[in-house]
Amino acid sequence: MATTTTGQCEDKEEREEAAESDEEAEEDEDLPETSGDEEDDGEAENQLIQAIALLGKRQYTRQWNEPSSIISEFNISTDQQKSIDTSELLQGLTNKKGLKQLKQRLNKLSDNTTQLLKPLAPIQKDRIHRKLAYEKSSKQISDWDPIVKHNKRADHLQFPLQEDVPAIPSLNTKVESFKAVTPLEQKVQFQRHCQQVFGIAMLS
Structure with a gap:
């Protein structure tokens, strides 16, 4: 029994040693990977430093859109009391043809x-x-002032002041406006027309 227990202990020790050696081997395998990551990080840092150095050489000047007192094509004027003159707007056209005529x-x-x-x-x-x-209504009313004054001075007034006499149409106007409608009237009108024109009566 003693020999078996000692053999089992030795087997356990061998297994533990093998497991430790495997862990060390795995750690050794991981070491180069971490060093590669560190190298990649170092390259990224170098690239970032180079990009920052390039930015320092090429500075981007931002154009402000805020109003200013200087009148130009890029700025907005804040001086509301001073009006913009056309000569200020035409300063960039000094070498152009026809500028003089345009100014005139x-x-x-x-x-x-x-x-x-x-x-x-x-x-x-x-x-x-x-x-x-x-004013218009007073002018229209003032046209009646002479008539009103005359009526005020009159001894007595008779209304209506101007009687409307109905117009009685004369016989000639009735004859001229007459129009034959029935066949008999048309026949009589034709006879009268022939008698007036030819001097004869048409018998039928």
């Missing part, structure tokens, strides 16, 4: 410009309309 035309246009008036408020517009309507 712009000067003529600037001289002839008239400022539009501010539209009236609705209350003021209504007031002006009422005033014009009052």
